[in-house]
Amino acid sequence: MAKPIKIKARNKNGLTTIRALMSHPMKVEKKDKKTGKVKPAHFIQTVTCEHNGKAVLTAEWGAAVSANPYLSFKFKGANKGDTVKLSWVDNKGKNASAEQTIK
């Protein structure tokens, strides 16, 4: 299986840009046309990114975010060498997290 979260963190002139790729199916609730059974939705609900224990971004997602979601954002107040932590929780209670040093 692919790495659950890939993060790139760059600091330029005090502004840190985070780009992250998560590996997740992000399924919408869907009816099977043949059997009529409802296939449940399966998606990431909450993504949190922390820097020094402080949340810089909390994302709440629905199933309408594409599979293997991509997220990017910018924040101030971090230095090169700091670590950022990104974690997600999906609607089945599964979670994953990863850390990356800011370059």
Add this chain to the structure above:
Amino acid sequence: MNSKRRTMLKGTLAASAVGVAASAGLLAPRAVLAAWPKSAFKAKGVDASLTALYGSGKATDAKNIKIKAPDIAENGAVVPVTISSTIANAESISIFVAKNPQPLTSSYALGSGTQAYVGTRIKMGKTSDVVAVIKAGGKLYTAKKEVKVTIGGCGG
């Protein structure tokens, strides 16, 4: 964050399932604060969803919100969208697709040093307006951009 929690209390007992998971220690304490706004995601219209999310469906049109998205998306399952704005002290950004069955795609709570900038990829069922809503200083600002979709992406 506070107003959001208030909305939670009013709007959704249904979200208590999330709460149970939280109290069982599955989620970190921070995730509990940001309990997932189920009613906002289930709402059928942009206005209804806005009300569920922010407690008010009224948003002012703003020219200083930029939505970077393709004019024509060949594949509705993956539409790259970037929202950026010069609005000061933005607290929250939400992205809606007006004609999706459930318009709210995602909502982002910004920390104090975080810029009003979010990039992601969303699914679009058909040609529709992409609506960005930014909350700053207790007010809502909005902008929209039409994206034409040639193959819908809400089946996957």
